[in-house]
Amino acid sequence: MDGNRRYARSHQKRVQEGHAEGFIALRRVLEICLRLNVRCVSVYAFAIENFKRMPEEVDALMTLAETKLLELCQHGDLLHEYGVRLNVLGKTSLLPPNVQAAIRKAEDLTRDNDRAILNLCMPYAARNEIATAVDLAIEDALSKAAEDGSKPEITEDDVAAQLMTTRAGSPPLDLLVRTSGVRRLSDFLLWQCCEDTQLQFSPTYWPDFGLWDFVPIILDYQRRAWAA
């Protein structure tokens, strides 16, 4: 979801308004995905590196997160309508306590939903996720070895099983879209997307992203599926 600030600047708006428009775009695109029967959507809402930004912007984003999280999970709202379970993935201990509380409440509200999954990655960094998974895999191997006296050994599948997305019940990643014209992954889902995930880079800024931008991406995905 890249491009909120450039969108705001190009419309002579404040950066915070760009982020607010970005949330509206998230609802819009999420609904398109859910109507298309997409089972799992992961969005990069906030990178661990983004804490480096101006404090006013970070504070505004935290406030936005707190209010919108609960809005999204309310009875009658989008997640409830489509049976979507919300997972917030990332190093959540870095977030202010009020946001952490909102996250717990939002996750509780949607815990029993089972038709689809929304992974809200914040604050997230793929390398942090992989390092955490390695750490968990090491501890897991050590405790298994302590139990049955075998020699501990870690495979790539052991690491994959400890990734935040796997632990949240997410299926393999089929398609990754980055908006605003940037052609990089920027520490997002590196492990998950390096096999046969289709990478798409859209030039549109995130708040402007809609069905018109999404259709060519879906057509490309179908083309690839048929060619396989």
Added chain:
Amino acid sequence: MSWLASFTLAAFHAVYWLVTIAKRLLTIADQPLPLAAARQKLPSHLALLLVTDHRHNSDATEDSMIESVERAVTWCRAAGIDRLTVYDREGLLSTLSLDIRKRLVKRPATPSTDSDLETEIEFPLTPPSSDDSDSRPLSPDSEVTPCKLKVTTVQIPGHAEKGKRKALGVKSTTRRRRPTLGEPTPTSFTLHILSRKSGKPAIAEVANALLRRRSVDRSSSRMDKNDRQPASLETEVTSLLQGDGGFPEPDLMIVHHMVASSTNDLLELHGFPPWQIRLTEFDDYKPMDIWWRGWGHQRRTAGRPLDEIEFRKALDTYAAAEMRLGK
């Protein structure tokens, strides 16, 4: 799906196909900047991902792949890039690393009268991964035992170093015939050869090395159980994967399909090592010939090697890219 829905979908695809072809035809006249042109930004490390169709590999494909690597090295040096990583999923390039080494070290970087080149050949620092041996040991004071990262590194010497590095953006001197006094000479070049095993399996190997250390530390009660920090773990994993025996982060990646097919314009990473591509820029080359080559029986071609237009366009893409790094 009903026939109406199928028909509508087919119509969508047909329109999309026409629009895309039209867009590409309009840009066909856009020539990228020459190899040695002064660009705003130049990658210091380029990655080349070769996509092969494992059902149709042949000796001719292998030759095309070696040809691609050779061309990439030549063009990198001409453009001022001194580190290249080449990757193919199955590890064909790793098995061909001796051939690649022979061809690259035999060719002088510049046409020159310097006859000392032959005597300056350095033998490779790491054995080919097919030997299944350990990579070079890490720094002497590291507590972690070496891990098998399956990365083959080839150092290609430049001429006798005169202590001057080629400045970025300065016009390449490799095309001149006589090196004159005070001119920068071609620097040495590093080539990394990778396969899928250099990626996720290598991360698992690093995990095993850290596991062994943690196990030893615990049993000798050198370390408190709660003494582990994912942040410092991240730094450790980086230094193990990107240090000696590994390879650093590429700035730019070119994905080249050896075999033409109709979906060559769609980007996938084919198992490329995930840790090092955090900030890598991906090229945007949309070849025109995929639209007719892909259909029918063209798949059994020998494979087309990397071409210069593709290479130069990628450099232009990189020069135009903005890096905000989270801020």
